[in-house]
Amino acid sequence: VTAAGRLEQVAIVGGGLAALRAAEALRREGYDGRLALLSDEADPPYDRPPLSKAVLTGEREPDSTVYRTPEQLAELDLDVRLGTAVDELGLADMTLRAGGQRLKFDGLVIASGARARTLPAIPPLAGVHVLRTLADARALLAALGGGPRVVVAGAGFIGSEVAASARALGLDVTIVEAAEAPMTRVLGPRLGAACAELHRDHGTKILCGAGVAGVDGEGALSAVRLTDGTRLPADVLVVGVGAAPNTEWLAGSGLPVQDGVICDGLLRAGHPRVLAAGDVARWTDPVAGSMRSEHWTNAVEQGRHAARNLLAGDGARPFRGSGFVWSDQYGQRLQFVGSSAGATDAVIAFGSVDERRFLAFFVRGDRLAGAFSMNATPLLTRCRRLVDEGAELAGALGELGLDGAARVPA
Numbered sequence: 001v002t003a004a005g006r007l008e009q010v011a012i013v014g015g016g017l018a019a020l021r022a023a024e025a026l027r028r029e030g031y032d033g034r035l036a037l038l039s040d041e042a043d044p045p046y047d048r049p050p051l052s053k054a055v056l057t058g059e060r061e062p063d064s065t066v067y068r069t070p071e072q073l074a075e076l077d078l079d080v081r082l083g084t085a086v087d088e089l090g091l092a093d094m095t096l097r098a099g100g101q102r103l104k105f106d107g108l109v110i111a112s113g114a115r116a117r118t119l120p121a122i123p124p125l126a127g128v129h130v131l132r133t134l135a136d137a138r139a140l141l142a143a144l145g146g147g148p149r150v151v152v153a154g155a156g157f158i159g160s161e162v163a164a165s166a167r168a169l170g171l172d173v174t175i176v177e178a179a180e181a182p183m184t185r186v187l188g189p190r191l192g193a194a195c196a197e198l199h200r201d202h203g204t205k206i207l208c209g210a211g212v213a214g215v216d217g218e219g220a221l222s223a224v225r226l227t228d229g230t231r232l233p234a235d236v237l238v239v240g241v242g243a244a245p246n247t248e249w250l251a252g253s254g255l256p257v258q259d260g261v262i263c264d265g266l267l268r269a270g271h272p273r274v275l276a277a278g279d280v281a282r283w284t285d286p287v288a289g290s291m292r293s294e295h296w297t298n299a300v301e302q303g304r305h306a307a308r309n310l311l312a313g314d315g316a317r318p319f320r321g322s323g324f325v326w327s328d329q330y331g332q333r334l335q336f337v338g339s340s341a342g343a344t345d346a347v348i349a350f351g352s353v354d355e356r357r358f359l360a361f362f363v364r365g366d367r368l369a370g371a372f373s374m375n376a377t378p379l380l381t382r383c384r385r386l387v388d389e390g391a392e393l394a395g396a397l398g399e400l401g402l403d404g405a406a407r408v409p410a
């Protein structure tokens with residue numbers, strides 16, 4: 001028995017990756033009490049990364065992304081309640097409310113994830129899409145089947161992947177990106193520029209430093225208007241401008257919320273028996289400080305960690321994530337580990353950016369903060385530990401047998 005006491009009714013809010021991994025970890029760690037998973041989606045937990053990749057190109061069926069069969073979920077003795085939007089958390093009586101339902105809990109994992117952001121200037125109109133859910137993917141897939149002219153607003157990970165998939169279908173694709181290059185938030189302008197070239201070389205038009213001002217269309221989209229007055233004729237607009245954490249249901253709960261549920265380093269959200277995991281969690285990393293991640297591996301790592309810490313009571317351990325992220329665009333594998341936040345330089349440690357096979361380190365002072373690779377998976381895998389330890393650049397290059405000649409501002 002831990003200091004937290006024996007748990008008998010654990011609830012998980014959310015039906016995504018972090019929620020599923022938390023449920024599985026709870027059972028694996030020996031929790032044998034009641035376990036409920038409440039999701040507002042109609043689909044059981046499924047994998048989102050293929051939605052912008054193989055599902056859009058038609059290489060995978062949308063339904064093939066569902067993680068577990070009903071039998072596998074039954075083996076977990078998991079009370080899965082789909083179509084159940086939790087709208088209130090009462091901490092005083094440890095109760096969740098979802099419509100007319102009430103559910104008591106003595107342990108809670110908040111895994112309500114994030115939703116696609118939209119642009120206020122764009123009204124809901126046939127042809128305007130976001131891509132977050134399986135339902136979104138089904139709708140976009142159907143729209144792309146009609147051979148439309150496609151505009152993608154935003155060249156982050158998802159926008160870039162949607163553009164690549166639409167090009168793979170042979171469609172006319174234009175990306176509109178407000179920053180000077182794709183994925184600058186993670187990669188900085190120089191490596192971001194390499195990703196812009198990747199788009200251009202595959203016939204995707206990319207307009208950087210450009211904003212979407214509005215759309216034209218009677219009943220259905222006919223054009224996208226840009227802030228500089230340009231009018232792009234289009235049948236489909238995919239808005240890929242990031243995600244917003246789903247925290248509205250926590251209003252009034254007393255839990256601190258600010259761009260995510262605020263957690264300590266143990267993933268506890270202001271209460272020893274309420275933990276958060278995945279895209280919704282804003283936790284305190286011992287090195288990087290306050291962080292929120294919107295990536296697959298983090299959802300896996302935090303789902304597990306929150307489950308273990310919930311059971312561990314006083315034995316809870318701080319969370320340290322790997323910060324591992326990947327993206328597939330035009331058949332190229334992009335991978336990232338650690339963080340570029342606060343990095344002063346990017347060092348091309350191996351290969352060549354022009355040849356699209358390279359490894360770059362992001363350095364803070366002379367220590368590794370992050371690494372980015374294009375088509376250099378084995379090398380990136382080897383430097384995960386070095387980045388995690390914040391190893392010294394010279395030592396890391398030596399250990400990997402690399403010269404690390406080119407150093408550019410990050």
Ligand SMILES: Cc1cc2nc3c(=O)[nH]c(=O)nc-3n(C[C@H](O)[C@H](O)[C@H](O)COP(=O)(O)OP(=O)(O)OC[C@H]3O[C@@H](n4cnc5c(N)ncnc54)[C@H](O)[C@@H]3O)c2cc1C
Nearest residue numbers: 014015016017018040048049086113114278279294295296
């Ligand atoms: C198209 C796409 C492609 C991606 N590709 C990659 C990739 O290549 N690499 C990578 O690292 N990451 C990728 N990601 C990101 C990754 O999928 C997410 O980080 C991950 O899904 C987060 O999991 P989560 O469980 O925290 O949140 P989510 O997956 O958002 O799940 C949260 C769930 O909770 C539900 N919910 C919300 N509020 C409530 C409520 N009040 N009551 C009940 N249920 C609620 C939501 O509907 C949802 O089902 C991609 C994401 C998308 C959308």
